[in-house]
Amino acid sequence: MRMSDRRPDTAGRAALDLYRSAPASVRTHVAVRWWSAPFPAISAALPRAGRIVEIGCGHGLFSAYAALEAPDRTLVGVDIDADKIRHAHAAATGLDRLQFRVAPSGAVPDGPWDAAVFVDVLYLLPAAEQQRLIGEAAAALGPHGVVVIKEMGTSPAWKVRWNTAQETLAVRVLRITEGGSFDFVSPETMAGWLEELGLAVEHVRLDRGRVHPHHLLVGRRA
Numbered sequence: 598m599r600m601s602d603r604r605p606d607t608a609g610r611a612a613l614d615l616y617r618s619a620p621a622s623v624r625t626h627v628a629v630r631w632w633s634a635p636f637p638a639i640s641a642a643l644p645r646a647g648r649i650v651e652i653g654c655g656h657g658l659f660s661a662y663a664a665l666e667a668p669d670r671t672l673v674g675v676d677i678d679a680d681k682i683r684h685a686h687a688a689a690t691g692l693d694r695l696q697f698r699v700a701p702s703g704a705v706p707d708g709p710w711d712a713a714v715f716v717d718v719l720y721l722l723p724a725a726e727q728q729r730l731i732g733e734a735a736a737a738l739g740p741h742g743v744v745v746i747k748e749m750g751t752s753p754a755w756k757v758r759w760n761t762a763q764e765t766l767a768v769r770v771l772r773i774t775e776g777g778s779f780d781f782v783s784p785e786t787m788a789g790w791l792e793e794l795g796l797a798v799e800h801v802r803l804d805r806g807r808v809h810p811h812h813l814l815v816g817r818r819a
């Protein structure tokens with residue numbers, strides 16, 4: 598991947614611009630999220646229209662990007678962190694198709710949803726809770742709904758070490774992210790969970806040219 602591929606596209610610039618009045622710490626955080634996570638590839642896995650829920654949306658940059666990229670999408674982002682949701686809500690002012698709210702841990706807002714998306718959230722929960730939450734998300738889908746999961750893979754070892762060091766800093770030292778421990782589940786295991794739910798699974802590696810072991814899983818209702 599070329600460095601130029603990390604530059605925000607039109608919707609990415611518009612999404613980042615929503616945070617122009619946010620505190621510097623939030624602006625820095627969302628800029629780093631854009632740089633480190635392959636948001637365009639994740640958004641491309643979502644339907645171009647319909648109701649989409651992001652569980653664990655943080656400051657809301659991915660939801661904002663997905664909404665601005667496709668005008669027929671409605672995005673609802675939920676998170677357990679009230680402070681992040683406050684900033685997400687402020688950023689979304691004036692954009693009716695983009696809403697944020699606080700939700701209890703492990704809750705999926707009532708559907709039906711055309712897509713439920715998790716971006717770097719599940720690893721903060723124990724594996725059994727991850728599987729349960731994915732099941733809840735799948736159960737809240739409409740007839741042609743899709744579950745989209747962006748998580749970190751469990752290989753190669755150097756990327757896993759890099760990611761674990763960064764997450765230790767964010768979760769345990771700086772406490773930027775809510776959570777206490779991590780449980781990185783292999784994409785193959787997660788794909789198996791989606792298949793057990795009767796979903797047709799597509800698994801794509803997104804870590805080429807990146808230091809993080811990004812993987813994308815897409816589970817579609819037949």
Ligand SMILES: C[S@@+](CC[C@H](N)C(=O)[O-])C[C@H]1O[C@@H](n2cnc3c(N)ncnc32)[C@H](O)[C@@H]1O
Pocket residue numbers: 630634652653654655656657658659675676677678681701702703704715716717718721722774775776
């Ligand atoms: C690494 S951040 C990712 C935020 C956002 N998805 C993004 O890509 O920028 C992880 C988020 O998951 C949230 N989170 C942690 N445990 C959660 C849970 N049980 N339910 C919902 N959100 C949770 C945290 O508060 C945090 O905002």
